[in-house]
Amino acid sequence: MTDTPRAAPAEEAWEAVIGLEVHVELATATKMFCGCSTDFGGAPNTRTCPVCLGQPGTLPVTNRGAVESAIRLGLALGCDIAPSSQFHRKNYFYPDMPKNYQISQYDVPICRGGALEVSTDTGTTTVGITRVHMEEDTGKSLHIGATGRLHGAEYSLVDYNRAGIPLLEIVSEPDIRSAEEAAAYVAELRAIVLALGISDAKLEEGSMRCDANVSIRPRGSGAYGTRAEVKNLNSLRSLRRAVAYEIERQVTHLEDGGEVVQETRHWDEDGGRTYTLRTKETTEDYRYFPDPDLVPIEPDPAWIEEIRASLPELPAVTRARLMEVHGLSREQVAVLAGAGLVAVLEEAVEAGAEAGEATNWLTNEVVAWAGERDADPARALAGVHLAELLALVADGTLSKKLAREVLTDVLEGGGTPREVVAERGLEQLSDEAELAAVCDQVIADNAEAAEEVRQGNAKAIGALVGGVMRATQGKANPQLANKLLRERLAAE
Amino acid sequence: MIDLVTRSALELRDLVAAGEVSAVDVATAHLERIHATDERVGAFLRTLDDEALAHAADIDRRRAAGEDLGMLAGVPLAVKDLLCTRGVETTAGSRILADYRPPYDATAVIHAREADAVIIGKTNMDEFAMGSSCENSAFFPTRNPWDLGRVPGGSSGGSAAAVAAFQAPLALGTDTGGSIRQPASLCGLVGVKPTYGLVSRYGLIAFASSLDQIGPFARTVVDAAELLTVIARPDPRDSTSIPKPPPNLLAGLDDGADGLRVGVVAEFFGDGLEAGVRTRVTEAVERLAGLGADVVEVSLPHAPYGLPAYYLIAPSECSSNLARYDGVRYGLREEGATSAAMMAATRGAGFGTEVKRRLMIGTYALSAGYYDAYYAQAQRVRTLIARDFDAVFANCDVIVGPTAPTAAFPLGAKTDDPLAMYLNDIYSVPASLAGIPAMNLPVGLDDDGLPVGLQLMAPMLDEPVMLRVARALEAAVGFATTPRGPEALEAPAAA
Numbered sequence: 001m002t003d004t005p006r007a008a009p010a011e012e013a014w015e016a017v018i019g020l021e022v023h024v025e026l027a028t029a030t031k032m033f034c035g036c037s038t039d040f041g042g043a044p045n046t047r048t049c050p051v052c053l054g055q056p057g058t059l060p061v062t063n064r065g066a067v068e069s070a071i072r073l074g075l076a077l078g079c080d081i082a083p084s085s086q087f088h089r090k091n092y093f094y095p096d097m098p099k100n101y102q103i104s105q106y107d108v109p110i111c112r113g114g115a116l117e118v119s120t121d122t123g124t125t126t127v128g129i130t131r132v133h134m135e136e137d138t139g140k141s142l143h144i145g146a147t148g149r150l151h152g153a154e155y156s157l158v159d160y161n162r163a164g165i166p167l168l169e170i171v172s173e174p175d176i177r178s179a180e181e182a183a184a185y186v187a188e189l190r191a192i193v194l195a196l197g198i199s200d201a202k203l204e205e206g207s208m209r210c211d212a213n214v215s216i217r218p219r220g221s222g223a224y225g226t227r228a229e230v231k232n233l234n235s236l237r238s239l240r241r242a243v244a245y246e247i248e249r250q251v252t253h254l255e256d257g258g259e260v261v262q263e264t265r266h267w268d269e270d271g272g273r274t275y276t277l278r279t280k281e282t283t284e285d286y287r288y289f290p291d292p293d294l295v296p297i298e299p300d301p302a303w304i305e306e307i308r309a310s311l312p313e314l315p316a317v318t319r320a321r322l323m324e325v326h327g328l329s330r331e332q333v334a335v336l337a338g339a340g341l342v343a344v345l346e347e348a349v350e351a352g353a354e355a356g357e358a359t360n361w362l363t364n365e366v367v368a369w370a371g372e373r374d375a376d377p378a379r380a381l382a383g384v385h386l387a388e389l390l391a392l393v394a395d396g397t398l399s400k401k402l403a404r405e406v407l408t409d410v411l412e413g414g415g416t417p418r419e420v421v422a423e424r425g426l427e428q429l430s431d432e433a434e435l436a437a438v439c440d441q442v443i444a445d446n447a448e449a450a451e452e453v454r455q456g457n458a459k460a461i462g463a464l465v466g467g468v469m470r471a472t473q474g475k476a477n478p479q480l481a482n483k484l485l486r487e488r489l490a491a492e
Numbered sequence: 493m494i495d496l497v498t499r500s501a502l503e504l505r506d507l508v509a510a511g512e513v514s515a516v517d518v519a520t521a522h523l524e525r526i527h528a529t530d531e532r533v534g535a536f537l538r539t540l541d542d543e544a545l546a547h548a549a550d551i552d553r554r555r556a557a558g559e560d561l562g563m564l565a566g567v568p569l570a571v572k573d574l575l576c577t578r579g580v581e582t583t584a585g586s587r588i589l590a591d592y593r594p595p596y597d598a599t600a601v602i603h604a605r606e607a608d609a610v611i612i613g614k615t616n617m618d619e620f621a622m623g624s625s626c627e628n629s630a631f632f633p634t635r636n637p638w639d640l641g642r643v644p645g646g647s648s649g650g651s652a653a654a655v656a657a658f659q660a661p662l663a664l665g666t667d668t669g670g671s672i673r674q675p676a677s678l679c680g681l682v683g684v685k686p687t688y689g690l691v692s693r694y695g696l697i698a699f700a701s702s703l704d705q706i707g708p709f710a711r712t713v714v715d716a717a718e719l720l721t722v723i724a725r726p727d728p729r730d731s732t733s734i735p736k737p738p739p740n741l742l743a744g745l746d747d748g749a750d751g752l753r754v755g756v757v758a759e760f761f762g763d764g765l766e767a768g769v770r771t772r773v774t775e776a777v778e779r780l781a782g783l784g785a786d787v788v789e790v791s792l793p794h795a796p797y798g799l800p801a802y803y804l805i806a807p808s809e810c811s812s813n814l815a816r817y818d819g820v821r822y823g824l825r826e827e828g829a830t831s832a833a834m835m836a837a838t839r840g841a842g843f844g845t846e847v848k849r850r851l852m853i854g855t856y857a858l859s860a861g862y863y864d865a866y867y868a869q870a871q872r873v874r875t876l877i878a879r880d881f882d883a884v885f886a887n888c889d890v891i892v893g894p895t896a897p898t899a900a901f902p903l904g905a906k907t908d909d910p911l912a913m914y915l916n917d918i919y920s921v922p923a924s925l926a927g928i929p930a931m932n933l934p935v936g937l938d939d940d941g942l943p944v945g946l947q948l949m950a951p952m953l954d955e956p957v958m959l960r961v962a963r964a965l966e967a968a969v970g971f972a973t974t975p976r977g978p979e980a981l982e983a984p985a986a987a
Contacts, residue, residue, distance in 0.1 A: 050594075054816045054821070056592070056594065056698075057598060057698065058694070059693060059694050061731050100818060101812050158820065287811075287812070287858035289812070292700075293698075293732065294731050
């Protein structure tokens, strides 16, 4: 499914060359260079202190937790961890940047030279990781006025709660060749970040951000074309659409005899197009130089090994294991992983659930529930509770229909499946004597339907089963009710 | 009251501790001295009478109650207006921060207050510490108490003038390329620039971060060592602070110079050194030999490149450090049609000429295409200078030379010639670039009756040896900080 289809001849003649810059907001308790909380959503300017407000005389101190997160990601991506790396200042004036420089890493980043394997429908490719570096986030400007943008604003307000939040920037080699690969790369990177627990990595909320450098060249050429940097990619869908659009735009432009100019372009999600944000002539000289307020980062090799030993299983390994051990399909694994439900599945299997059955419940019911409520399903459901629910279905206590209701209650925080069943009196009615009495009453009340069954119209039994279900408020075991009704109507 | 203001910090502390005078009396005497003289000296941007008297009264109360007192209990302290004081205007000598009240205290200020030093006021300075005469203050120039027609030096000119004028026995200054040592030299005081990282820079409004250090002004070596002891502590808020206990600065102070090897820097006695300064400094070196020191001539071959390297590195860092003064969050704001116009108007109106000059130089030096030729090249020179010092210190305990090429010069003499002004720093910047401790010791008067200073330099964290040699020479020289006598300043200005 490509939103912007490309003309076949162009696709054959041209090759896209794509590199991605991904920013990840770290989930450390405090900011990159001060002790302020990183909690999202406080009243404006409440998560600030003299340091992150850039008050005169204040100094930054590097957050060790952020360095650890950078090393974790670097190791997971197979990067070399620099024995000594450095912070630089990136100088430019902007009101939401308290010091009018950003502390970032420049020519000596903490991690270099990793790789990420990326799979799409058309195959698997390895994307090189150029570097992973640390930096601080800026504040947020709110422009008050008709346009809602800086130009034309009557005045602007700035919230510095975000200023100083630690970021990792992950820069890929220009190894990506299609919009699909770009999206798959970001999805895989996100899965790794989530597995490492270093960020909640939400593209829509900006805790993971992505810029795409796109160029094209004649297929077979080793040289690079002029690239455009595309910004404002707030979902995997935006990324896929924007890159596809940009490839198409550049191909059309070159085939029409034009030239691609080096520039920054903005993706307009509603319009489905990119437009020029700034050209190379107006890009700034950031006057990078080593930040004299900070000392080089020189992680103890023993600490790096400790971090390496503490790395969790990486998503690619997990996926292979799920497919091999539990016989799940690639698609099922993808849905489970995308919803963050792998651990829930494994816990359920550990607690006795059958993997295929548990996966069906997770990828259908649980994912649908989470989608409707925009909730994190892994927080709402414990694997042991899923196993318990499936056991209740297997032993006939719950019908599948009732089990769905119980699951919803469990997801909404109503307790364990057994607690919900007990509280709501939902046990399936499987007592033969009790159910036989109900069946006799239903036959007596529906003489016409009963007669039809006796005459050999097997379909008519449905109305009688429905009567039994109504009479028991849905608790009757439908298979048992069916059996009892047939016995009675055959005997007469 | 004259009696109290001429006392050393240690004498005042002991008098207060013994209950012979109250801390309130000491503070009152100094505040009265300031109010009687400062209209003519211009050392203070503001005095903190109420806060000082309240702190002094608290010290007296605690003494009466038998509680422990800090090691500078009751000693008045003047603080350069580059150090943040919570809730009290801290201007950096600039119009752009004229009404700025920091929400926190500098670490050095906290340590001084915890030692029960009584902060009596904030002192004048060259704007953002850029200058060597105190004439770059956005508010008014400070005058040299030895001769009110002359400058006190800079940038910590207010702190130097306050101690020389007996307005305070101690002051805190900051030194980036000589801003403590040069005014100490011009005002006849002891002034110490510690090893880079010995004193926390947290709360020091940055000029050039890799060079800035806080240090003491005093009229005696012992007083300076006491104040430095109070402020020299590791600080987790400053990543460049040395994370280990500081050396003991007081233990061996009276051990003399006998048997120590003292290097005399050949490059510091070339053209541009005033004859009167040369004479007094040479005499001081001879006295050191007389004290039993082994005096040898040494060479710092790259030292002559120190000044140009310094005037690239410091402006480069300041061009970034001063970017935050944009009118958005604090300080001056000039309105503009856009945020960029507002920032430009604010900075245009808020910064003085010298600050703008250095911002321009630094911005240029860091620009793409010029970085390697200027900033990176200056950093290479810095490394070479540090190696020169290492080589010399392999054979010397301390090295000496003049602190400044001239004695105090008349106000206005160099304001139209920035290069002439920069040359004041020619002997002080090498130690700054190397990060080593250096200090000024007054060693006599020139033919105009103006103080001349000797600079002493030591290896990293070897302040104890440097102060010990200074203490020995101080006793031998017998220099008295008596600028025309303390009473002279109280009389009406001569016509």
